[in-house]
Amino acid sequence: MENVIKNNDLQNVKFDINSEFFVIDANNLEKVSSKLYVFCLDNSHIVLDIKDLHKDFGNEGAYVYVKNDDNIITVKQDFVGCYGIYIFRQDDYFAISNSFMYLVDYLKKNYKLTFNKDYANAFLSSNLETFSCQETIINEIVVLERNAIIKINKAKRSMEIIHKNYQENSLEPDSKEFFASLDMWYFKWTKFIRNLKKKTNNVMVDLTGGFDSRITFLLFLGANINLDEIFINSINDNLYTHKKDYEIASKIANHYNFKLNQGNKFITSKSYYKKQDCINIFAYLKMPFHKQMYVNVEKNNFPMYSFNGFGGEAIRSYWNYGINGLIKKESNLCYSMKKYPKILKSIKKIIKRASRSIRNSYFNFDDDYFDICYFRETSNRTHFGKATLEWFYLNNFCLSPIFDSNLHKLKLSDRNCKDKNLLIAIIFTRYIKDIIKFEFNDGKYIDPKTIKYAQYLNNKYPFIDNQNKEMVSKSNNINDVSETMKEENTDIEQKNNEVMDYFNSVFLSEKSKYLNNS
Known part of the structure; x- marks a missing residue:
């Protein structure tokens, strides 16, 4: 027998921003809670609770792991770096989050945040996603590399960033x-x-x-x-x-x-x-x-x-561009790019800076795998x-x-x-x-x-x-x-359309088009 959910039986769920995202503030380290955000694949099972993780849990899944021990706070992420770990620094102060927007909301009233115009130009001209590696639209906030692990000493209020060696593209086929x-x-x-x-x-x-x-x-x-x-x-x-x-x-x-x-x-x-x-x-x-x-x-x-x-x-075999090829590829996405040399200049800057960042973060970097490394990081x-x-x-x-x-x-x-x-x-x-x-x-x-x-x-x-x-x-x-x-719910399509109409009004608006071509 089928159970039928009628329109009047629909249940609403809430997305709780404050439970899904965090800020680790250098001035409030004792308040940091241990938590596994989203899920990890560990010992052939999906794990949602940090208490269920084995000591040497896996790299797979989509997670940020925050562990507050006696004097050390550890923050690490999955192999892909799905969330991104975002960091703001000013003198001895730092703040860390698994959400860029959540971190901006946290900082904007007390700290000066400046606009990264190169990033904005490049992002607006891109097809779908950013091709930046560590930069964000705010100059003072960076996103860490996928292999970055943070160790925070609570007593000293100091932060150390360690890079894990995943040994990518290191094993020869004939072995x-x-x-x-x-x-x-x-x-x-x-x-x-x-x-x-x-x-x-x-x-x-x-x-x-x-x-x-x-x-x-x-x-x-x-x-x-x-x-x-x-x-x-x-x-x-x-x-x-x-x-x-x-x-x-x-x-x-x-x-x-x-x-x-x-x-x-x-x-x-x-x-x-x-x-x-x-x-x-x-x-x-x-x-x-x-x-x-x-x-x-x-x-x-x-x-x-x-x-x-x-x-x-x-x-x-897929990505075979090189730096100059990537610049050409991204520049050609905007049909009228020649009219906007500032945007073209920003694209070049972002790709070149991202390339340097990738070369510096990889162990035993191999130029033959540059394009693949760029794809992984972006x-x-x-x-x-x-x-x-x-x-x-x-x-x-x-x-x-x-x-x-x-x-x-x-x-x-x-x-x-x-x-x-x-x-x-x-x-x-x-x-x-x-x-x-x-x-x-x-x-x-x-x-x-x-x-x-x-x-x-x-x-x-x-x-x-x-x-x-x-x-x-x-x-x-x-x-x-x-x-x-x-x-049985005839309202679903209407609800989805309402949300999509809102986003289309933002990203396809005349104001957005003006920004894209200014």
Whole structure:
């Protein structure tokens, strides 16, 4: 029997700014509370409470961790740096937050804050998100690098910033260490997927014709779960490459005997944010780093778990610009850029300063990976990282296996194969060998020579799967609820449109257009 939620039964939820964001003030260190903000993947489980974390918890998830011990406060973040850690300094004083806007609100009445015009020019002319690394729209506030960890000595009221060495792109493909790290990634995520499926069917995974979603999807094939009990998402319309994507996904589905877009086993019911809550989620998470709002008014009452191919551009051949190429790329986005030399000058300044910052923050920086490092520090964390946080506030856990730090230790090519698609060729031919037989969309392909070399390396360092994995199949019974929930609410579209109309009135207004061209 279906439970139907009528219009008059709708429940509103509140987004509490003061519980979701913090400021650590140098003058009030004793008041700092220990907390894990959002979620961490630890020991193949999602952890929401700092008390449940193991001592050496993982880098994956979307979090800022604040721990107030006897004399030391530690602040660290996930591998991607989804939130960003924002710092204001003046003489011996400092203030730290996981939200730029929250920190500005805290400081603006007592401290002078000045406008970073270069940042503003570059951001307004950008396509979607900032391409700055550490700068913000306020000169006195910076965002720390992804690998930064803060140690605060409470007695001395002093702060030290330590940079963690993630050993990115350090392991050569023709080595035992490379394949040990790769297999660790594979076993970790297949185990996580199996554990999750034992608890719920509220799982969705994307499958398109591209490289990145297929890398994530092969983990589901390797996990040996009942794929017809979850939602395999493949959009079937005429936008972008969707039609071709769906054709390719359908062939994969037929080969492995599962169905696409079957979501009738979900347990779903919704609560609803008011317009101001939606505005606050966007503003305090993303402004002024990203221009597009994804949050809608609906929040799942039961958690959803969505897997995707976020961050795939960092593990394959994609970014090949260099500094001058990046400047040209960003400058060409504004069709009338030649009329506005000040904006062009700001773009050059921001990219060059970001490049220096990246070179200084990486251990054993390799020029051959400059573009990938730039992507990790800018677009990856700002676009995908902040989207992950937005989804969390809809009670949707956005899970991205490609973000895993073990995967990013691996070099993409070697001296015998210069093709930076070597890593993904190894993945496709190591775990689910048939998956590479299907075409990719938009003319994408992996060079046959690269595939052949990948197969050679996989034979040299063979994959050994000793795990006994019986098929995981069960009904959906989150919180002992067995009925499928159905919504009947004609106001939802109207509520979403009200929020989007507000944001369009801001970002597409004549005033905004004037700022963009001034």
